[in-house]
Amino acid sequence: MQWSNPIPAPLDWRYENLESKLIVGQDERRVLLERSLASENKHDKYIFENQQLLKRNNDLESALQELAREYQGLQIQTNKHINRRWLEDSDVFACMKCNQQFSVTVRKHHCRNCGNIFCDQCSSKNTPLAASKKPVRVCDQCYKELTS
Numbered sequence: 001m002q003w004s005n006p007i008p009a010p011l012d013w014r015y016e017n018l019e020s021k022l023i024v025g026q027d028e029r030r031v032l033l034e035r036s037l038a039s040e041n042k043h044d045k046y047i048f049e050n051q052q053l054l055k056r057n058n059d060l061e062s063a064l065q066e067l068a069r070e071y072q073g074l075q076i077q078t079n080k081h082i083n084r085r086w087l088e089d090s091d092v093f094a095c096m097k098c099n100q101q102f103s104v105t106v107r108k109h110h111c112r113n114c115g116n117i118f119c120d121q122c123s124s125k126n127t128p129l130a131a132s133k134k135p136v137r138v139c140d141q142c143y144k145e146l147t148s
């Protein structure tokens, strides 16, 4: 009886060939896995950044809304202030200090501080106010109080 080679040369060669293909395949798989992990990390990073941006956007939006509310409140207060303090031109017929009657030549002037109405002589001075750095017309009484 003649013993044949248990693994014939071609089979052996095929086995080696398969083995090297397997190694190459494993390498490729590892590279792909690394790549997919990397892209997953990147993906997570993008999601995180997106969330941060979204959060910041929300923060800004609520800050903006708060500002708008504050602004509205201030505006209401300012309007109240103006309505309370500014006399209507039509209600006043004479200077509130010297009592001179207003006419075409004697014009009405609002004191920007107390809001009362005076003739030109009784409100001839200008001074800066808390609400305005630029000097504005004030009555003599207010001028005295503001500059003393």
Ligand SMILES: [Zn+2]
Pocket: 095, 096, 097, 098, 099, 100, 118, 119, 120, 121, 122
């Ligand atoms: Zn006057």
Ligand SMILES: [Zn+2]
Pocket: 111, 112, 113, 114, 115, 116, 138, 139, 140, 141, 142, 143
């Ligand atoms: Zn005044």
